[in-house]
Amino acid sequence: MGSWFISLDWLQVMTVGVMYFSVLYFTTALVNTWLSQRLMPAIGFGRRLDPRPLRPGQLRREIGESMMSILIFGTGLVVPWGLLRLGWAQLATAPSVAQIIIEIIVLFFWNELHFYLNHRLLHTRLMRRFHVAHHRSHVATPFSTYAFHPVEAAMLGSVPLIPMLLHDFSFAALASLPVISIVLNSLGHANYEYSRSAPARGPLAASRRHHLHHACYHGNYGFLLPVFDQLFGTGLPLDAADDRIAARGGDGAT
Template sequence: MGTWFVAQDAWVVMAVGVAWFSLLYLGTGALSILLAAVMQRFGYGRRLDPRPVTGAQLRRELGASGSSILVFGLGLVVPWGMLRLGWAGLAVAPSGWQVALEIVLLFFWNELHFYACHRLLHTRALRRFHVMHHRSHVATPWSTYAFHPVEAAMLGSVPLLPMLVHDFSFAALMTLPVLSIVLNNLGHANYEASARAPARGWRAASRRHHLHHACYHGNYGFLLEVFDRMFGSVLPLDAADAVIARQRASDTGARRP
C-alpha cells in the first residue's frame, strides 16, 4: 500500500485524502452519536453539558469541518512529497511488533503535538484562529474538525517531524489519523461513558474537554491529562457549573412573557 501511495500523482493523493478524511469525520461522528444514544437508553453514562445545541451551531460546525477536511486531504501532498523527494522513507517489511511500537510512539507524539499547538492557539498572536472552534460552547461530535484553516494546518502537521527522523511503516502512519479522530470524538462527545461520575482515566477525556469548551482556558490536552498536570492547566471538575447555570437562567428569563 505504501508503494502505491508514493507512486501516485499528486492529484490522486489529494483526492484520496479528501475522501479518506471525509469518511473518518462522518463515520466517527455518526458512530459517536449512536453509541451515546444507546448508552443513554440503557442508563449508562450521562450527558455533560445540558445546554441545547442549535441548528445554526451544527451548520457552522459542518461548514468549518468541510474546510478542515480539504486542508487535511489536500495536505497529504506534503508527506507524499517528502517521500518522493527522499526526505523521508517507509519501513520495508516491518514486523507486527514494529508497527505496534510505532503506533504507540505516534500516539504519545500526537498528545504532545496537540498540547503544544493548543497552547499556542490560546496565545494573543494565534487565538483569532482558534475562536471559530470555541464558538461551539457545547461540544458535539461534529465540532471535532470545526477549525479555522490555519488551525487545521497546524494540527494536520503532526506526522511530519516524526517522518523526518524515522522510517515509519505505512500502516502506523495510516493509523495515526484514525486514532486522532476517534480520540477527538471522545473529547467532543459531550457524553461521559462511565458508570461512575466523574469518570477516571481515559474515559474522563469527554469531561475534561467539555470543561475546556465551556470555560475556554485550561484542559488543553487531548486524551491524557499528563501535560495539563505538568504545566498547571488542569480545570477543577466544577469549573463550568457557574457558566452553565448563568446561561440557563438567562435563557429561562428570556422565555418569560
C-alpha cells in the same frame, strides 16, 4: 505496503486524502452521535455533561467548517507524499507486527504532545483569533471535531511531518494516526461521559475534561491524557463550569 501511495500523482493523493478524511469524520461523528444520544441513554450508561441546548445553526456551521478542514487535511497529504517522493523521508521496509505496534504507540504519544503544544499556542494573544471559531461551540458535539479555522487545521494536520523526518515509519502506523486522532477527538467532543462512575477516571475522563475546556475556554489543553495539563498546571477542577452552566443554562451561551 505504502508503495502504491508513493506511486500516485499529486492529484490522486489529494483525492484519496479528501475521501479518507471525509469517511473518518462522518463515520465517527455519526457513530458517536448515535451512541451518546440514543444507545447509551437508553441503557442508562453514562451521562450528558453539558445540558444546555445548542445554538441555532450550530451543527450546520460545524459541518461546513469541518468540510474545509477535511479539504486542508486531504490536500495536505501532498506534503508527506512529497517528502517520500523527494527521498527526504522513507517508509519502513517489511516491518514486523511488533514494530508497527510500537510505532503506533510512539505516534499516539507524539500526537498528545503535538496537540497540547499547538493548542496552547492557539490560546495565546497572537494566535487565538484562529481558534475562536472552534470555541463558538460552547457545547461540544461530535461534529465539532474538525470545526477549525484553516490556520488551525493546517497546524494540527502537520502532526506526522517531524516523526517522518526522524524515523522510517511503517505505512500502517502512519495511516493509523488520523484514525487514532479522530476517534479520540470525537470522544473528547461527545459531551457525554462513557463511564458508570461520575466523574470518570483515566482516558474515559477525556470527554469531561474537554467539555470543561469548551465551557470555560482556558485550561485543559490536552487531548486524551491529562499528563501535560498536570505537568504545566493547566488543568481545570471538575466544577469549573458549574456556575456558567447554572447561570445561563437556557441559552446555550457562556
